[in-house]
Amino acid sequence: MSDRPRIRLFVDQPLRAGQTVDLSREQANYLFNVMRLGPGDAVALFNGRDGEWRAVVEAAGKRGGQLLCEAQTAPLQPPPDLWLLFAPIKKARTDFIVEKAVEMGASRILPVQTDFTNAERTRQDRLQAHAVEAAEQCGATVVPPVEALRKLDAVLAAWPGDRRLILCDEAEAGSSAALPSLVADPGDDVRPGGGAAILIGPEGGFSPAERARLRALPFVTILPLGPRILRADTAAVAALALVQATLGDWR
Amino acid sequence: MSDRPRIRLFVDQPLRAGQTVDLSREQANYLFNVMRLGPGDAVALFNGRDGEWRAVVEAAGKRGGQLLCEAQTAPLQPPPDLWLLFAPIKKARTDFIVEKAVEMGASRILPVQTDFTNAERTRQDRLQAHAVEAAEQCGATVVPPVEALRKLDAVLAAWPGDRRLILCDEAEAGSSAALPSLVADPGDDVRPGGGAAILIGPEGGFSPAERARLRALPFVTILPLGPRILRADTAAVAALALVQATLGDWR
Numbered sequence: 001m002s003d004r005p006r007i008r009l010f011v012d013q014p015l016r017a018g019q020t021v022d023l024s025r026e027q028a029n030y031l032f033n034v035m036r037l038g039p040g041d042a043v044a045l046f047n048g049r050d051g052e053w054r055a056v057v058e059a060a061g062k063r064g065g066q067l068l069c070e071a072q073t074a075p076l077q078p079p080p081d082l083w084l085l086f087a088p089i090k091k092a093r094t095d096f097i098v099e100k101a102v103e104m105g106a107s108r109i110l111p112v113q114t115d116f117t118n119a120e121r122t123r124q125d126r127l128q129a130h131a132v133e134a135a136e137q138c139g140a141t142v143v144p145p146v147e148a149l150r151k152l153d154a155v156l157a158a159w160p161g162d163r164r165l166i167l168c169d170e171a172e173a174g175s176s177a178a179l180p181s182l183v184a185d186p187g188d189d190v191r192p193g194g195g196a197a198i199l200i201g202p203e204g205g206f207s208p209a210e211r212a213r214l215r216a217l218p219f220v221t222i223l224p225l226g227p228r229i230l231r232a233d234t235a236a237v238a239a240l241a242l243v244q245a246t247l248g249d250w251r
Numbered sequence: 252m253s254d255r256p257r258i259r260l261f262v263d264q265p266l267r268a269g270q271t272v273d274l275s276r277e278q279a280n281y282l283f284n285v286m287r288l289g290p291g292d293a294v295a296l297f298n299g300r301d302g303e304w305r306a307v308v309e310a311a312g313k314r315g316g317q318l319l320c321e322a323q324t325a326p327l328q329p330p331p332d333l334w335l336l337f338a339p340i341k342k343a344r345t346d347f348i349v350e351k352a353v354e355m356g357a358s359r360i361l362p363v364q365t366d367f368t369n370a371e372r373t374r375q376d377r378l379q380a381h382a383v384e385a386a387e388q389c390g391a392t393v394v395p396p397v398e399a400l401r402k403l404d405a406v407l408a409a410w411p412g413d414r415r416l417i418l419c420d421e422a423e424a425g426s427s428a429a430l431p432s433l434v435a436d437p438g439d440d441v442r443p444g445g446g447a448a449i450l451i452g453p454e455g456g457f458s459p460a461e462r463a464r465l466r467a468l469p470f471v472t473i474l475p476l477g478p479r480i481l482r483a484d485t486a487a488v489a490a491l492a493l494v495q496a497t498l499g500d501w502r
Contacts, residue, residue, distance in 0.1 A: 077478060103485050105477060138479040225492075226356060226501040227328060228389040234354050234488055241476075241489035242496055250477040 004073050005042040005054060007035055008136045010143055015050040019069040020058070028065040031057070043067060046141045051076040078142050079105035080248040081195045083163075084240065085112050087202035088119040088149065089232055096233045097200075098127045098146060102134035104240035105249055107144050112152040112199075115207035122149045152210065156217065163195040165220045168239045170205055170229050196247065198223075198239045200232050255324050256293040256305060258286055259387045261394055266301040270320040271309070279316040282308070294318060297392045302327040329393050330356035331499040332446045334414075335491065336363050338453035339370040339400065340483055347484045348451075349378045349397060353385035355491035356500055358395050363403040363450075366458035373400045403461065407468065414446040416471045419490045421456055421480050447498065449474075449490045451483050 009031070013021050023031065031037045039057050045067065046052045052074035055067040084106040088094045094111070101109050109131065111122045127146040135143040159165065199214075206214065214220055225238050244250040260282070264272050274282065282288045290308050296318065297303045303325035306318040335357040339345045345362070352360050360382065362373045378397040386394040410416065450465075457465065465471055476489050495501040 099482075100485050103479055103481050104489065105479060138481065140479055224501070226495055226499075228354055228356060228391055230354050230389065231350075234351050237485055237488040238355065238492035241492040244477055245493055248477075250475070 004052075005044045007031070007037070008044040008046065008052070008139070010132045010136055011045050011047050013047060015045055015047055015053040015055075015069050015072075017069060017071060021045060021055060021067040021069060023065040023067065025063050028061060028063060032060045032062075032065060044073060045069065046135075048142045049076065052139075052141050074139075074141060076141050077249075079107045079140070079144065080244070081107055082240075082243060082248055083108040083110055083197035084200070084236060085110045085152075085155065085165075085197055086200040086232060086236055087112055087114045087117040087152075088122050089117075089203055093231070093233050094119075094122065094127070095130050097236050098130045099134040100233060100237050101240065102131050102140060102144060103138040104237060105140075105244055106198075106240060107142075109144055109146045110155065110197075111147065111149045112155055113149055114152045114202045115210055116204035117202050119149065124148045156213070159217075159219065160195070161219060163197060163219060165214075165217065166196060166198045166223045166239065166243060167201075167214055167220050168198060168223050168225050168235050169201050169211065169214075170225075170235075196243065198236070198243060200235045200239065203232055255303075256295045258282070258288070259295040259297065259303070259390070261383045261387055262296050262298050264298060266296055266298055266304040266306075266320050266323075268320060268322060272296060272306060272318040272320060274316040274318065276314050279312060279314065283311045283313075283316065295324060296320065297386075299393045300327065303390075303392050325390075325392060327392050328500075330358045330391070330395065331495070332358055333491075333494060333499055334359040334361055334448035335451070335487060336361045336403075336406065336416075336448055337451040337483060337487055338363055338365045338368040338403075339373050340368075340454055344482070344484050345370075345373065345378070346381050348487050349381045350385040351484060351488045352491065353382050353391060353395060354389040355488060356391075356495055357449075357491060358393075360395055360397045361406065361448075362398065362400045363406055364400055365403045365453045366461055367453050367455035370400065375399045407464070410468075410470065411446070412470060414448060414470060416465075416468065417447060417449045417474045417490065417494060418452075418465055418471050419449065419474050419476050419486050420452050420462065420465075421476075421486075447494065449487070449494060451486045451490065454483055 011021055037057055041057050043055050044052050045055050051072050053069050054071050054073045055069045058068045059066040084101045086097055088111045131146050132143050262272055288308055292308050294306050295303050296306050302323050304320050305322050305324045306320045309319045310317040335352045337348055339362045382397050383394050
């Protein structure tokens with residue numbers, strides 16, 4: 001790992017040996033003004049398709065610049081097919097959830113509006129930018145999409161029946177064994193092709209109607225998260241850790 | 252749970268039926284000015300020894316007040332004997348780690364100075380206040396102590412040999428199966444009397460000397476946290492989730 005450049009940048013251009021990559025104004029500012037790189041300095045690039053590449057600065061300008069792609073330093077490593085559904089809360093905590101979902105290897109991030117969710121909308125572009133930044137930091141080679149806020153009811157109505165929904169509900173605190181229920185069906189593998197999703201309850205909990213509806217759905221598995229009440233961002237990380245370690249890419 | 256008061260307060264006084272509890276100026280301000288409670292309103296109290304009690308406001312003043320303890324609403328539920336050791340980072344992230352350690356059920360929080368830790372000191376009183384606040388929020392009946400910053404070397408030199416140290420090291424990313432190694436010894440139970448600790452590496456990683464020393468210690472178990480690089484606060488929650496679910500009080 002030590003010979004890989006410390007600075008990682010997500011770009012939306014093809015990456016292959018000898019390829020020139022144009023920098024946006026923001027990227028040029030970050031590399032040349034903030035990080036003070038100059039010609040010949042190395043950067044790691046990824047685009048979500050071609051893995052991670054080592055590139056060197058060819059031209060550094062105030063409003064742009066160019067990198068030259070040299071060699072692949074890591075293959076594409078898509079996260080397992082694991083979505084995270086959560087009810088947006090206060091701005092800073094929502095940002096945290098997105099950041100942590102990327103670090104933990106969620107493949108798709110879906111903010112959902114529940115009966116007790118206050119948020120009427122989310123800034124999808126801002127959350128997606130957070131996801132890019134988190135991927136740059138954590139060494140991911142894929143940036144999970146952050147979807148627009150949708151009503152939980154609508155998401156459930158269109159739910160793909162073969163995708164398991166792992167429900168983390170604080171009403172379940174301390175009620176049953178968490179991990180055994182997840183691994184009960186060893187054929188059920190959360191990898192591309194399998195497919196699962198984690199649903200974190202909102203800070204105020206689910207409404208009784210939501211809870212009844214969720215529990216009646218055939219694809220729902222309950223995952224209790226201990227005897228204390230977790231904040232939504234804590235619960236998201238905890239649930240992703242348990243699922244990744246038992247079914248995902250932490251095994 | 253619904254008949255338990257929504258507001259929880261940590262107090263340092265005995266709790267039993269008929270007991271009068273004096274409020275500090277800060278607590279009185281919080282209850283009567285911020286939360287706008289008045290005489291007869293209910294509050295949940297805990298002191299780390301007597302479980303959780305329902306109390307009602309007897310006297311509400313500007314600089315203090317009194318509550319009357321009525322009945323116990325929850326027994327004392329100490330977390331498992333599970334310490335969290337971490338290297339302090341930026342202020343906000345350190346606050347987060349303490350908050351999350353409490354939610355996740357760490358029994359003792361130990362900031363440690365590693366070779367690559369920038370922090371020279373931590374504000375122990377401020378971090379302890381964060382722990383109290385987190386316990387009030389998450390329904391815990393015990394507030395874990397936050398220790399003063401100590402050098403990792405000194406902590407290891409005085410380590411109790413029968414306490415397992417679970418090392419989360421980003422150099423281990425994706426290297427081996429996490430959970431099996433934790434549960435390999437079924438007689439090793441992280442409950443009061445057993446005893447374990449999680450050590451989260453600093454953001455810059457451990458130094459080669461530290462890593463070599465840690466790996467040579469007989470009480471160290473390695474717990475890899477997946478193929479991505481996690482921030483320290485994310486790693487703390489993830490590691491606590493895995494340990495709680497396999498050895499702790501989430502089972």
